[in-house]
Amino acid sequence: MRYQKGKKYILKALPVLLTAAYSCGAAAEGAKLEEVIVTAQKRAERLQDVPLSISAIGGAQLETRGIEGGADMSGLAPNLLVAKSPTNDLISQISIRGAATGQPSILVDPSVGMYIDGVYVAKSQGNLSEMVDLERIEVLRGPQGTLFGRNTLGGAINFITRKPAGVFSGSANLEIGNYGRHVERVSIDLPRMGIASVSFALRNEKQDGWLKNDTGRAFGNKDRQAFRLSANFDISRDLQVDYKYDHTEADEMPSPATMYAPDGGSTLTSGASLTSLGNMYIGYGMTALGNMFLNAASAASTSRPSSFSSDPGREFWQKLKIDGHALTATYQLNPTNTLKYIGSFRKTYYSDQLELDATPQPIGYSRRDTDLRTWSHEFQWIGNTDRLNYVAGYYAFKEDGFTFGPRSFWFGTVNPTNMIVNSGVTTEQKAVYGQLDWKATRDLTLTAGIRRTQEDRGLEASQYITNGYLGPAVMNLVAPVNYMTSFSATTPTLSAVYKLNDNVNVFARMAKGFKSGGWNGESTNPAILRTPYDPEKSQTFEVGMKSSFADGRGTFNATYFHNKITDMQLTMLPPGALSSNIYNAGKATQQGIELEMAWQMADGWRMTGSYGYLDAEFDQYMDTGINPPNVGMLIDTGKNRVMPYAPKHTLNLNVDGRLAKTAWGTLRVIADYTYMSERYLYAANESVTSPIAGSGSFASVSEMPAIGMVNARLLLANIPVGGPGAAEASFWVKNLTDEKKIMNGIDFSIFRTVAWAPPRTYGVSFGYKW
Template sequence: MKSQQVTKFTLRTLPFLISVAFAGNAFAQQALEEVVVSAQKRTERIQDVPISITAISGQALEDRKIEGAADLQGAVPNLNVVAAPVSGLISTSSIRGLGSGQPSIWADPGVGIYVDGVFVGKNQGSLLDMVDLERVEVLRGPQGTLFGRNTTGGAVNFVTRQPSGEFSGNVGFEVGNYGRRVEKVSIDLPKIDNTLSLTIAARKEKQDGWLANPNASEKWGNRDREAFKLNAKFDISKDTKFFYSLDRSDINESTTPMSLTKKTGYCSYVTVPGCYPAYFNPGLGAAMTPYLQSGVPASTSSTPGLIPNQNLKVTGHTWIAETAVDASNTIKYIGSYRDMTYHDVADYDGTPVNVFAGIRDTNYQTHSHEVQLIGSAKDINYVGGLYYFKDNGRTVQNQIGGFYSFSPLSIKRGQSNFNVGTEAKAVYGQADFKINENMTITPGLRYTEETKTGSYDRTNGANQNYVDGAPYTPVIALTGTGEAKFTAYTPTVALSYKLDPNNMVFGRIAKGFKSGGFPLEAAIPTSAQQAQGVKGPTDPFQPEKSTSYEVGAKGANGAASYAATVFLAKLDDQHVSTLPVGSTSPIISNAGASTYKGIELEGAMRVTNDTKLTAGYGYLHAEYDTFMTAGLTGATVNAASNLVVAYAPKHTFNLNADTKLANTEFGKLKGMVEYRYVASYYNYTANKSMTAANAMPGNYAEDSKMPSLGTINARLSLAEIPVGGPGKAEASLWVKNLTDKQVMQNMMDVSGYYQVGYWSAPRTIGASFNYKW
């Protein structure tokens, strides 16, 4: 049945894709710059790689103000990057609807984020800014063969600029509204002793928040960030090179602007064990009522004495050695160590009433080692490798509030801590075999073996009285440990056909998996619940598996480039993150299976010598096939037909126009206008109907629907200004979110009792000045 569905889907779309490919020959003659990527562990033209890829590089990164994963929202088809509730530093990224919204480090992402080929590790702390970027590559679809675990949706690879060995640089500053100030510098030093080349870059940013908080010194949404990057290249010999890079980030700012949007949650729709709105509303509910806000808030008060804050410190070391064995083969070693310290103080209700707050501290480290053999022989290109990855981390969480007593007069506190560890080993290989002059088949396979460990230590609920300023020593009453081993084979096979040297059609089948683990924040089940199969914090959930089928066409013809892909993806043993009724402790279970299908279209055209247009569109249809869970009566039901899929917007679109307006005696006047659109999406797996026979206790889709957001960004620059010295200057005026549109981008239904929303940023305008030599 599955194969028939895939065949029918492919046959319906293949004629369209072929016609798109041949249509490319009709474009104009002004040449575009060539785009290269490293999606297959070697540098290749983007039109030669049988994968759906978006690459943004060079001046486009600066013009579009892309400095990290958060800046990619709306810029790439079928990519959705939203900050998690509370923290603007935790990602809920998804590609083609596949990803993970769980912010804790006991859960793994479904979209792998890489810096120079090194895996970042977790959603927590992944939305930091990058310094001295050369390009960003977004690989859609499972990348389980070459990138491995936790890429069921795809991968995002940030590639930083390597040293040139020549004295050059860029110094700049930026000012804007909300007190925005940015200083940055990037310098390439001359090659030392014909061996050592260095690039040193740094960036500092400050910006005031935009939402007032009467109970804190800083407004919600301010920015205070520092970043440093060092890249070194050692030319040891003609055939052997060594690279070292150091990246550091230090962020200390207030949390995402938020407000109380509803004083009721899904418990107001259902009557199930764990939902007690009649107890909540007379006490806390009544105390919260005066602070309820509709629409974009004008001001949000946090609990007095609790200053909402997020702090992130990341240090990453990467070392790479490569040597040419002969003219056709290279051995490459990549090693890394990354250390992350994350801290946040979060108000989970957006009122001065001490309803629910939390303090979270995480220390997380990763080590990785990879050896690659990259080469060719006759009509074969190949890459093979051995990979080792190890991580360990600990999170300490203090939770405080009247939520635990349902009274604003009885503030309780408790602590829930956990430790995580991973040791993963993998071997992989992939090769391009030329069947004939035009046709190539690319099979690949990866085997992964990993061991996960987890432990928790916590108080017995929030049972200690809280007194502001009084010493607190938690009484740890509950502990547990777990260990589990997971293995997976993740093959891929692609078939491509060259229509001519610059245009091809392709088909690809690929598998991926997201690691299993332990829901270390889950409540400890009673003996009766254990008998019913309810999982505890050290009962492992199994890996999530994805299979993707896609056909596409891509190419470049002088003044234009294009790419079109149609895909169908299946997800099994799906990780579903939920907040049990009446609980503040999230869990993950292998509850579902789902189907994702859609299209991705991208194109660029140089309309004249001075004007270039680029566009991208993604369509996505996502639905659950199976979702076995407890229904409203406690009986097991298949809730699939009554559920929406989270973080899967149906449409994403971007259009960018970049033009040179005039040549003047003062420099070249350039302009850029960009439109980005992300359709509405749901931020929870939620019920379409709360009264359906297969409804489940949990969120209501109408409450969980985040509005669509379309934004216009623009930039006007005067480049190549002759100001003296070895280089030239550039001055720019820019605006982000020109129409000042703001929407709720995430929300949280707190245990079914009330809801808080997290808001997108308002219009920002500014001016920048750069001197390049």
């Protein structure tokens, strides 16, 4: 049934894209699309020539569409989902083609690699902060294990910032909106000083919270600052050195999560819920405890509330501080060979204190303070001959992180459990890689690449049950321990691209990827704590076509992919356990199609669109059976499971059109529509009564509804106000239709909390460029 529904959406979407791509070309006489250059293969290439399923969004579109980082990317490329953590919008849950990681711990690596100017951003904590001076974003779908390495099992997202221009220029922008929003942006290029070109950019954002809370502070506010310094040094004709420094700070309330239902996944099997527990304790004569659960249950709402309550007298926050340094040195040996070094050091401090139950009852809250440091060194040799392009490299990466994690849980128990869960991770990775492109004929290019990775990984863990968060320890649950393990992987790629004619290329690609293994460093079971889980592995085969039409006024690209995942890392709740752990318990198949189109409809009018269809299913999911005849037995529950973070349909349409040219400037309209179909938060059971049902949540309580979002902007550009440049002004609105749907959530077994789509925001922007 779900497959037939998927075919229906495909049939509806295909005519829209194909008709837009191949009709009315004469209307755009004289207007052409700009050429898009990407660096996905470590060299500058035309997007249409790269044998990868890749999307690129350039600087002009980033600005007009209001994209300032990963948080704004969801759905803008086929089969791309960027979700914010249910209780914190500085933590990401990124999925490409269904490959995702939902846990925010620094012990768990993401499935999609994020890079800033070639530097790997290691963890999901803090990686949704806004960026300044972005020039381009590239989204590479499918395993990128050869040129990018570990933790690119699903793909990679590259953020490329702008280099200094070497001439005095810049821009200043002021944005004012509802909820007290104001954003100031300044970007300045200084005149070239000898061998040096320098630019810097600043961003300040403040906004009131949009969901009132009885603490006196509304949740969902923003207080963020960002700074970037970029310097380029032309040491000689052949040697250039680039240095970039970025600084980010945030100090704000968490994103709001509210009580959605007083039941959860375990309610369907055990009957336990906030309501049933409250009545049970009252029946035992424990009236105060029973009323606490009943009062929490009464706060549940299946619609977005206008306000909510939390634990009285308790402070909540999310804080972030990042300092990043990157140094790139490029030396041209000769006209066809270049050596490059990329070195980096990034320091991240992240802290939050969160309300877990979103009620005034002291049922659950948590805190974490994370310090993370990463270092990387990469050496590249890039060259070419008449028929060959090649790149070879050596990569070294090191990380050292620690999280202090007090928490309190009163989930159905007579007394609360106050714990301090500390966990640290160390990683040292080394890799060598190479890739060779051979122009076999005038029209056929073959590519082969391989990477060998060796990784040593350590865990530091300790746990204390205490009288309070910072009180004296009354029990050492897990004494301080340190464990080490090693992983290795070989990730090859093969591809071929054939030029059918001047306008059409077809390609085929095979690639392998892996996500690093690790430790269940928060487990209370010493046996599980000291047993590492293995890397997750994937192999993808994809075929595609890239075409241009109407004399360069349009492009249309299509890809079919088939992906197999083995040793899948699955988050599971063992029988009788209070916390979930990760096991290599699964296999999966992910397949689908990806369509992208860009069309210069007429001079001043451009439309872009993308559509992704994803069919993701488990081939194996080993878990403990919960229904007869398999109660307590280890069985394969895969055929009764749904794939998390894997919407079947993603759609994006964008129109950027010139309405009029006047003496006061050029009036443009930009409209953006993004659609995402239903999706699931967990690898949940489809059926409650199936004999192969296993532990964990159920699809009926894990499903997120489909959602379509509209953003729009009315822009008056090139306003002549005198001076060396021109001004612009715009009116913008996000979530135009004020969608009030849930975007994420947590199933706590006996109740559920959810995060809502932020309400409609709107405002005006004023800018000047010179």
